[in-house]
Amino acid sequence: MNKQRTASKSRPADQDRIDNLFSVPGARADRWRALHSAAVDWARGHAGREPVEAALEDFGAYEEFFAYPGQRLVSVLKDRIATGDAEGAARLARRLSESILTRSYKHDTGAWDAVDQSTEPSVELSSSFSTREGTHRPYFEMLVVSPYAAERGALIGAEMRKLRRREDPFVYETVSVPSFEDAVCAILLNPAIAAVTLYEGFEFASRHAAPVLRSVLAAAGFDEAHLRGEDMLLALADGLKRLRPEIDIYILSDRHVERIAGDARATSVRRVLYSVEEMLELHLSVLEGVGDRFRTPFFDNLKKYATRPISTFHALPIARGKSVFKSDWIRDMGEFYGLNIFLAESSATTGGLDSLLEPTGNIKEAQEMAARAFGADHVFFVTNGTSTSNKMVHQALIAPGDIVLLDRNCHKSHHYGLVLAGGQPLYIDAFPMTEYSMYGAVPLKRIKKALLDLKAEGRLDRAKMVDLTNCTFDGHIYNCRRVMEECLAIKPDLIFLWDEAWFGFAHWSPFLRPRTAMGAADTIEKWMADPASVTAWEKQQAELGDNPSSEKLLATRLIPDPRKIKIRVYQTNSTHKSMSALRQGSMVLVRDVDFRTVEAQFHEAVFTHASTSPNQQLIASLDVARRQMELEGYGLVANAIEIALDIRREVNRHPLISKYFRILGADEMVPAEYRESGFVDFMTEGMNFADQVRSMNEDEFCLDPTRITLVCGTAGFDGTQFKKLMADEHDIQFNKTSRNSVLLQSNINNTRSDVAQLIRVLMQICDQIEDQLAQGGDNGRKLFAARVKSLMEDVPDLPDFSHFHEAYRGDAGKLTPEGDMRRAFYGAYYPEGCEYVPIDSAECDQRLKQGPEMISANFVIPYPPGFPILVPGQVVTQATIDFMRKLDVKEIHGYERARGLKLIRPDHAADRH
Template sequence: MNYEAKKIDQFLLLHSARADGWRDLTVLAEEWASGSGKRLPFEAALEAMAPIEEFHAYPGPRLLGALRERIASDDAGDAARLARRISNALLTHSYRGQPGEWDIAEDASAAEIADVLPSAFGKARIHRPYLEVLFVNSQPASRWPALAAELRRMRRPEDAFLYEPVFVGSFEDALCAAAVNPAIAAVVLAEGFPYRSRHDAPALRSILDPLGEKDSRDASALRLACSLKRIRPELDVYLLSERNVESLAGNPEAESARRIFYAVEEPLELHLSILEGVAARYETPFFDNLKKYARRPIGTFHALPIARGKSVFRSDWIRDMGEFYGLNLFLAESSATTGGLDSLLEPTGNIKRAQELAARAFGADHVFFVTNGTSTSNKMAVQALLAPGDIAIVDRNCHKSHHYGMVLSGALPFYVEAFPMTEYSMYGAVPLQTIKRALLALRAEGRLDRLRLLDLTNCTFDGHMYNVRRVMEECLAIKPDLVFLWDEAWSGFARFSPFLRPRTAMGAAADIEAWLRNPASSDAYDAQQREVGEAPSDEVLLSTRLIPDPRRVRLRVYQTNSTHKSMSAIRQGSMLLVKDVDFHTVEAQFHEAVFTHASTSPNQQLIASLDVARRQMELEGYGLVMNAIEIALKIRRAVNGHPLISKYFRVLGADEMIPAAYRQSGFKDYLAPGASWADVVKAMREDEFYLDPTRMTLVCGTAGFDGTQFKGILAGDYNIQVNKTSRNSVLLQSNINNTRSDVAQLVRVLVEICRGIENRLATGGDAEREGFEARVKSLMTDVPDLPNFSRFDEAFRGNAGRTTPEGDIRAGFFGAYDPALCEYVPLFAAECDRRLQEGPEMISANFVIPYPPGFPIMVPGQVLTQETIDFMRKLDVKEIHGYERVRGLKLLRADALSARARR
């Protein structure tokens, strides 16, 4: 096995490639043992893997040394058996809880079968979570086994966690280890190590280059601590120093360290500190208390009969529900907020503590748990931040909850349009130029002070991620106190990827916050002001990469996060994240929004799952997200590279999902010929829009299926579930739950479907082929144009500007409550066409939202145009919210509105 041949230099595939490498290595060893292969390929493959293996505790130097000894003694049989054992242990993770896997002498006993089933199957074993700790020091490598033995001597039966040490001796090796080994949960840095790695392997360089670390030859422990936290902020870092630790502890740069020790005078304290640091992340205050509550004998005299499960398990008729869900679900149910529990509406105990831990994990100042989904999180945020008459710049294609939030708050939405992808009947994201034009238009009318909020979706359903920092900085350059709401329902996981994190609200806010503290920020702003002049024209502002004035900026950022969509939370589990220097001015309003929208009977299990999801992501999120990205890349390669599947299906690349004007790096696709990891990283850092690799638009129109039809086939015939569809595509998502077995199942199903198409075309004659071609043409060529937002009727623009398009959506919405103001016009009737040509204008009385594509093509008070009607008529979906096929379009009567206005 050759790392270069396997493209191991591609960083995102390092984790699965390591497992594949051991599988290949085992095959070479067994071929050598059977006589069908040679020793040299096996030996060369092992040495190629050696640099990466040094960054993992298992198999470690002892087992690798034993494997090399067996090669040196020409013992092919024993070498093959040991290679197979190591490979199996890595596959099943049995080495994490079975000491025999670390033993050189013997294979695992029959009693040490890997526990790969969920703990609910059979009797659960006593489990201690396993982690690895990275030790960076200047000790010679020959001393590392002795140091590891000393660390293992400090283990105690009462330790809650089990860790194994990983030793490296340089700055570069430390960065590589943290990047490629997701099991590392803590780092111990002893001063005096060199900068350069002792290896000169291309695989290591391909890891280091994308991390963006500049080779300054500064190999200080403090600098390494900062670099490690930049890559993986969840890591606990401990500093060991032989210098003046008192002054070191007072150094602001040392804030990234959890604790500082004087050399190694207290090895037991270091050991206990490592365990305590992991325990601090493992803590789940609400879930822990809920488990304690479930173990107590409780008499329930409140309105929740299902609590304790007596009404279920004593029933002849619903006992099966109890048997299905298990006793703990009912023991942990309560409508009380006492007895060790807490109130979600006014948390003061363990829910408050759980939310504080979530804020730490996601880089926020405050977090609100929400048990009604991110639809509610969005409405909470909009209601708390906007008052009647405030203006909000809003992506017209955002989730309907934002539009309804505008109705509730009485704010005036200033709709901006995303770039269209007409061929696939979907929209992308809103260009920065469009947003800046909206800001400048409001400024020209003297209404910029009325603008309060910029409300955008990041990432979009189809995977478009903004350059969040650039958007916020350029907007703050025009309006320094603008508030930002980023709907990150689909990308909460991105916090735990060092490459996706800068494209999240909290990640970008942290970067801007650090820039604002840097004195160089004022110099950069002043230099730009000298360049553009005191009163630059709109054209200059639109063409310039604007820098905000750090002395005036008020950084106010909000992020909503569908925890259940990308992490291990129960359905409807959501979080609202806050990083706002002026939060104290709206905190009371946020509590009112919570009181307005949150149930007074929240589901305890939902709250607990949010608590647990945070724990998981802090302790293993880095590896889980990397695995989700790996799965996505494997799906892309398997579909687009398969000779049969690719005839009828393909996963769209970035070049098909994002226009070239917004891909300044020139990046085309992960699978483009000659594409390197450097190209991927450059696109992540520079491009206006970046395509989340875990979201894959699979075109099915070329196979003759519309999105809804193909979704039904996958679910009904093959038990494969997808959510989002368009006219000619379905969206595949990889997440932290997927495995490579899922990829294999998807590929097998697509091959079977393609063979069915081939058989029909081969045996159906000309009629079948012509029908197929017509169907494909209808889906892929004869697609409807996507309608842009037209305008609000003048009746709903009383508080609007002369040229800016904002309108009173609330008045339009509640106007429809009066039947005397409403009328219906059938969509396909001649009356509809006559009204478009001759008037009076047709004014939508409500939201009309087709699924797919899922965005409102009509909002209350909007004047309907030909393009909107044409799009509605070409829709072939069954589900259109707000539209009654029998009665037609619900409209507000223009004459009645005029009469009411005159009164």
């Protein structure tokens, strides 16, 4: 249990490969700071020129993929080093390093000058970064893939600069590469790339070391031997679009442009242009493409609305802010929030605004743009949080009596959604992580067994939906494609609800996207369209033979019949949990071939649960969150991953912190049987990017790198205690806790300063523990060891779902445990049919041994661990009572300590319908 994982302090042998992609955002800035430091030492006479040359060489191929500082400035730096100009090299290295670290080159024209002091920036550069009004414009970069990239790239860059105008809403620079592989590396390494232009005639292979990239490309069918001419051109366009679907791709050709444009494979290309005559058209097209993503229909209209002199005669006194700013008593609220939040408030759905319940204008358009961005057919904005999103989906798709297979440990909104809809839950247990008082995810074999049991009893037609949480609170990610394919092989019309409340950001990472609901649905649809899919299904059917046993089906990775299955996938997304949306901002993503048949009832569910007075600022923040992720989401998510890996490395390798704290690795969070690739952990010596990619592609479960389980029980703290200590005394906030751990989550908001503060505080706490142990002597050390043992070893067993009482089983079969939770829930509304039993009483022990059975009247949810250990109609067992007796948490929803468990009297269980 106390495994120590020490990251290698020496530099990994493959660090210089251009396909080492999990450490890009900060590593580049670190390299430039190291170069600057070496140059300063040289200038001061503390070291020679060799460390500077080595530091510059250390950049290797990386700098080829960034527009700044570019070949011109790097050449100037090399010349100063070569000629022995130590002072000049140090000054330029400092300027370049600071510009990269602060990103000032995106708006500071002086950063692009070769001279150290620029008194008069050129008109060309000056006009590049500001509008006619003098405001700075958003900056991005365009990748150009062409033969003779160095020469042609310089010409293209110069030509594009000549075409700039002050009226242009954005400014960009170009990056040129000569090969297919370099293009892939460029868009993975450089998050600023927002557009790609492809010229015919480029090479396939990079001249740099990229073995992992080559193996990945080969596995995806991008093999140089099979790609020639237009095939390679369109294959690269398709490949880049798959990796970063938000990027616009353009093709410039000096021949056969009509044929390329008419090719069915060119659907990923925004425009095909005749290269001899269309440079201005390319420039305008690039600006238009970025502008399409930048536009936020609702937010743009809301800003316009806020500038208009409107008199309000509706029931929203706070609109326009007069009641606030004219008040002697609440004016401070207005000063705190500012005027715009009140000017942008209205209960009207006309005059430039729109209705969230039945959008026909800018909200409708904003939702359509979100659908495009997230790879869905439809998106619905929700301002009541994902708890409401989940209930909407359940009400829209589930009728009374329908069976829903779901994780017992999912968010309570799914359980309450089934109560409201009347669906019968068939609970399936996740694998337990008893020593940390948490559950993992639901193994696919258990889901398949439940479906096969229903089939054996002739009740498979009642199974309507599979409902799972991806990723779980603690970071377990499903192989969504495999789950859906194998379930559809058993029942071709199953609906899937994936609660991705914490995982919405994953769409913007090419490594995580295939593990999302929408990413997997897209992959399956493409597979269905491939004739090879039918061949694969027929081959497996021949191997399985007629009437294969359940055991054989459970042991086989099932292939569905692509001609029969339906893709019916719903994803709920807490946009506010992982993107820049205000609290309670959520989305429902739909990819359902039968949506037209349920669209009316889906809208009824929206009418039922959505507020008729939705907050305008919430809607606007959803619109803006989509814009941000389309334009910079890739880089933000890459940074969040790097921050998380940095935390893992620094905690587990620190000589003092690692004595008392540690971060659990993938091997401790995911049992080996679900890690078929053999992947151990992100920070384990010997593991590299190839292992991580293979785990993402192959394993039944893998770990979200941004979710970090920090064990604090080994420092003598339970999770709740440690969370409170960090918040109250150190201003560091966590979210979820367990008996002996806390969950840290890096997100697009975090910086390396946050990591530094965390490490500093952890070291301070460890110093205090060391001092206390030294002062306490042998007795103090014994007490500390006993405390650690109670937290880390004397942990309660986690209770699985027992069963529903027979009174709530209805027509359920013998093999499956579903029940009518709705009847039990509402049956508990009648006081005469209920009773209370304290869990520590003799009556409780007697009832457990001799009966009558105790039937839970409501949900009982302790925090932590945060999942329902009892649901309405469930029979209370010894395991549940033992767990509750060992719990030392104060917050248990649905349990009254003074009265005990609320139970349904067995003699009344069947009386109420």
